Amino acid sequence: MMRLPHARLALAIQASLLLSFSGLAGAQDAPATADQATTLDTVTVTGTRIKKAELESQVPVQVLTREDIDRSGFTSVADIVQNLTASGAALNTKFNSSGNFGFPPDGGGVGAGAATVDLRHLGSKRVLVLVDGVRWVNESSASGVGSSVDLNTIPLSIIERIEVLEDGASSIYGSDAIAGVVNIITRRSIDGVKLDFNYGDYDDLAGGESYGADLGWGGTTDRVQWFLGASYYKQKQIASSEYGPASEPVPGTGLSNGSSATPQGRFVFQDPNTGQVYSITPDTGVADPTYTSGQPDCPTTRTDDYHCFGTPDRFNFAPYNLLSTPSERKSVFGQVRFDFTPTFSGHAKLLYNQRESANQAAPEPIFLGTDAGVYNDYAEKTLVISALNPYNPFGFDLTTIGPDANLFLLGRRPVEGGPRRYQQEVKTWYASAGLEGSFDVATRPWNWDVNVAFSRSRAEQTNTGSYNIRRINEALGDPAACAAIAGCVPLNLFGGEGTITPEMLSFIQPVVRDQSENKLSLFTANLTGDLFEMWAGPLSFAAGYEYRKYEGSYTPDPITIAGEYNGVPSGATSGDYDVNEVYVEFNVPLMRDGWFGKSLDLSVAERYSDYSTFGGESTGKIGLRWQVADELLLRGSFAQGFRAPSIGELYGTLARFDATLTDPCNNAASTTPACVTEGVPAGYEQSNPQISVVTSGNANLQPETSRSLMLGSVWSPSFASGTSWSDRLDIGVTFYRHTIDNAIQARDAQTILERCIFTRDPESCGFYDRNPVSGQIVRFDDILDNLGTIKTDGWDFNVGWSLPERDWGRLRFDWKNTWVGHYELVNESGQAEPRRPGLELNNSAIPEWTSTLVTDWTRGPWTVAWTVRHIDALTESCAGANGFDICDDSANDINHLPATTYNDLQVSWQSTAWMKGLRISAGVNNIAGKDPPICLSCTLNGYDASTYDLPGRFWYARLGLDF
Incomplete structure (x- = not known):
């Protein structure tokens, strides 16, 4: 900063104090x-x-x-x-x-x-x-x-x-x-x-x-x-x-920028018996249950009660907000x-x-799995959805723990709990x-x-309409362990809209003050x-x-x-400071x-x-x-x-800020050399338009x-x-x-992403990490x-x-x-x-x-x-x-x-x-x-x-x- 000469500064301070x-x-x-x-x-x-x-x-x-x-x-x-x-x-x-x-x-x-x-x-x-x-x-x-x-x-x-x-x-x-x-x-x-x-x-x-x-x-x-x-x-x-353009996540683009946390639920996991990775959602409420995304994690049309997750399944959160x-x-x-x-x-x-x-805001999404990117150990590192949970339809544990982790992303939006109200x-x-x-x-x-x-x-x-992730973890685990916790009942995140009961909500939904x-x-x-x-x-x-x-x-x-x-x-944040000032003006x-x-x-x-x-x-x-x-x-x-x-x-x-970002490696761009260098798989699709950033x-x-x-x-x-x-x-x-x-x-988080991918700036590339398997951004500082x-x-x-x-x-x-x-x-x-x-x-x-x-x-x-x-x-x-x-x-x-x-x-x-x-x-x-x-x-x-x-x-x- 440009300073006035020291002699003038000293004179100004002395004059100010004297006159004061x-x-x-x-x-x-x-x-x-x-x-x-x-x-x-x-x-x-x-x-x-x-x-x-x-x-x-x-x-x-x-x-x-x-x-x-x-x-x-x-x-x-x-x-x-x-x-x-x-x-x-x-x-x-x-x-x-x-x-x-x-x-x-x-x-x-x-x-x-x-x-x-x-x-x-x-x-x-x-x-x-x-x-x-x-x-x-x-x-x-x-x-x-x-x-x-x-x-x-x-x-x-x-x-x-x-x-x-x-x-x-x-x-x-x-x-x-x-x-x-x-x-x-x-x-x-x-x-x-x-x-x-x-x-x-x-x-x-x-x-x-x-x-x-x-x-x-x-x-x-x-x-x-x-x-x-x-x-x-x-x-x-x-x-x-009340306003048409406000009723879509991005006006004029339909559900392409909607959320993958839906009332029906999205489940991305690996079958430990076959090694196959799936990205599926229940058929309930979908006009085309045979939708096939064409992604490696959904290679064929399913014949059970689930279909491959695609754009028509995404959730439109916009109408729940306020103009x-x-x-x-x-x-x-x-x-x-x-x-x-x-x-x-x-x-x-x-x-x-x-x-x-x-x-x-729209009903709060629940994101679980190693790709959740929500910086919460209960969601990303210590979760086990027990095979004994009566609502788990897959017959095996879904877990985020250690080398056996096979749950990459579970996105469920409990509309049963109503919108978030602050x-x-x-x-x-x-x-x-x-x-x-x-x-x-x-x-x-x-x-x-x-x-x-x-x-x-x-x-x-x-704040009403939010959830306790620890209690969600407990309600998804072994029913015997849940029964030993006061108020705990097994939680159903798999059955689609309307399957989360008032009893389930009363255990997982607090009032946050x-x-x-x-x-x-x-x-x-x-x-x-x-x-x-x-x-x-x-x-x-x-x-x-x-x-x-x-x-x-x-x-x-x-x-x-x-x-x-x-x-x-x-x-929590707490602090204080004080300041003493003198001035003079002529x-x-x-x-x-x-x-x-x-x-x-x-x-x-x-x-x-x-x-x-x-x-x-x-x-x-x-x-x-x-x-x-x-x-x-x-x-x-x-x-x-x-x-x-x-x-x-x-x-x-x-703390965390959920920024609306466009990953430069999304979709067709995943095959560009810079994205391949980052370990992004071909056909990679960004899970959500919002990426969590730690501040x-x-x-x-x-x-x-x-x-x-x-x-x-x-x-x-x-x-x-x-x-x-x-x-x-x-x-x-x-x-x-x-x-x-x-x-x-x-x-600017978007600029960091683009600078890393397009110029390979090492400082920018050091601000975030990707999942080495799926390519999803899982850390952004x-x-x-x-x-x-x-x-x-x-x-x-x-x-x-x-x-x-x-x-x-x-x-x-x-x-x-x-x-x-x-x-x-x-x-x-x-x-x-x-x-x-x-x-x-x-x-x-x-x-x-x-x-x-x-x-x-x-x-x-x-x-x-x-x-x-x-x-x-x-x-x-x-x-x-x-x-x-x-x-x-x-x-x-x-x-x-x-x-x-x-x-x-x-x-x-x-x-x-x-x-x-x-x-x-x-x-x-x-x-x-x-x-x-x-x-x-x-x-x-x-x-x-x-x-x-x-x-x-x-x-x-x-x-x-x-x-």
Whole structure:
């Protein structure tokens, strides 16, 4: 990482400490309202700690006002920020992220029911989320220790505005602010009581109905401001079966990508008497019981009650999933501010938020055998299905033990036990208090503040529909041994659907309970003011100290820890660390009203962070703001950044992730030289589209480091200001570039497979093993590490145009665009990974161009808003769909996702003639009812839920009353 000279660093630290202990304060809260007649009135801008009104345009901050929020029609913070043109793929309620999604290598769990924000496609972990300038606690999902903020813990009703800094800011705010900062400013007060109701539903989908209510009460006196709020919101689920493309594992490919764990069962074994290997399934329920696969393990048509397993026998798991997950949120929030004197005040805030959500997956598959690849000894190494088991039809033991192992794969999906259902309850507490004040130093104003905050997010998850693999093992063994175990009855996995009885289920089907927790404790002290006058104005500064402590834990159910859980295995995680930081920031006026323009300002910042986990790290930032004329502003900055590894990334234990992968040696490719070298037999067929991958945290991780460059301009031409055709015109252009070194990530599993087979890269080939007989992948390790470099750059182009008010009303246009020019992920070997602009990959995409145009017409009490959201065209791999018409370029393994444009319309009316105010609004999002482009490489529901809306129209209505 590029460092500032040591002498400058030492000077910055010494100055910061000196100033901190002389007053300790800063700029962490929302700007004071105009009617506060105190000397505390200063302007705070996200992206700088210095309180100066003229610094408002120092950095590229996008402000979403309360009006913008209401006009969007969205009911959560996540929906709003995820629709920014600079946003990337992030979790939301359209992700049914449970079941075989398993545990990502960052140790954060699947984030079930959470919603996050990503900027510049660099990941949600690289975006810092603040509330009133103070860090928010990371999410808790009951399946890991997360490292991103769950925006569902922040109710929309308490928000005054959202400020989004799309620039690196680690020197200002510390770790995580690599891609930018989202600062949520809460309401300080309202006048009286506000009551709001909302209701919405989808036209073409059964389910998805949402409704909620918000209650707020506040007021202001000469010395006190207060706001109390309560919110309730509920969203109902939508089943995947409601949307055609979501009803197949891969849309348009039938059962070819279905699961081999079926309600009838699939059995791959070797007859110890003849040495013949079979792959068979019961005839029950199959239209063609004479199906012959043509594989070596099924050489002839059978005449008994079984036939050779083939594609028509595979199981379609897709309709059991959810297109939209249910969520219910309840919250209460309060804050009070008291002015002790005109120069000294205090504040306190409290929040409690509770979320109840659910995810659903198809009935849990049971995979047994040496090729199961589920990393469970009960399934793969110590199983004996006794010949004495009354349901074993083959007359000999099926075993996975030692050299006599003859059970390669048994796949059975007990639909009798119902789908897997994961229900979460997440409780978030937040409490903070602070003091702030101002004083003069030689007639120059200085401001200070100190803040303390404690927050905790705790989640509990209840999982039904899963199985205990140890008990399955016992119920398949010797009936005499089973009889000696309380509740054990012999288990029938061979008789087909409907043959697993309630008594069998009661022994093998537990209720699995997991929990996780994240805690954040912090103390901040800041001081800002003008040091002395220079030739072009005062030299302004900010300095301060911050202490943070992070604590996190994940405690899976005891049967999971014991290795008895049939689902995704994992271990317990627990850890903590703390950090002490000092910073200093200067704004140096270089010129005022000179030959070169109106003003020229230089900003310099430095921050030093001392972590208990890896030691010290410093980051610097330098920026230049040139007001060439009243109508033209040029600005630029260069910033260093870093992101410290999170608790989950450091201490997460071994777990499994079931990745959807295409084995390059599948089917005809099995005869290629590389596959033959790996011992893949001719005619090899990948058992399942999902391959289990072992993941883990890494205690030796080091921080990511970054470099960010921003160059921009804002032009407000005078010829378009105060004229008959234009009240104001603003045109903004920004170029950004981010480079991240030592990126904390896991290698892309699909790329590992392809690199091994196609280039024979020895490192890639060392990540997995195959069964020497069948060729199936039985081990795949992909542990978290500091790997490679991420580089991205692009352009933002924004236009805001307001027309003068006429008899017919007032018209405004706001057009925002983002072009991603370059995105490159270079792995540890110096090779580029496949992710790039214009490509759909791993359930997320980087569109080259995204655009939002808002047209707003107001006349009297009426407002009409029309929003156009555009997403550029994408391409993707056909994901194993070669030969199917659904892939439009099978020869080149390319499928095209066309450009998509959504139109949203809202009509509002408000009046103060009744009570203090009445507000009514109604709208339709996706008014044309467009379906998202079909995605063949996406894991669930046939489309990319992080990029596109749910299919069909969503309409809503809102009613607001002021008392």
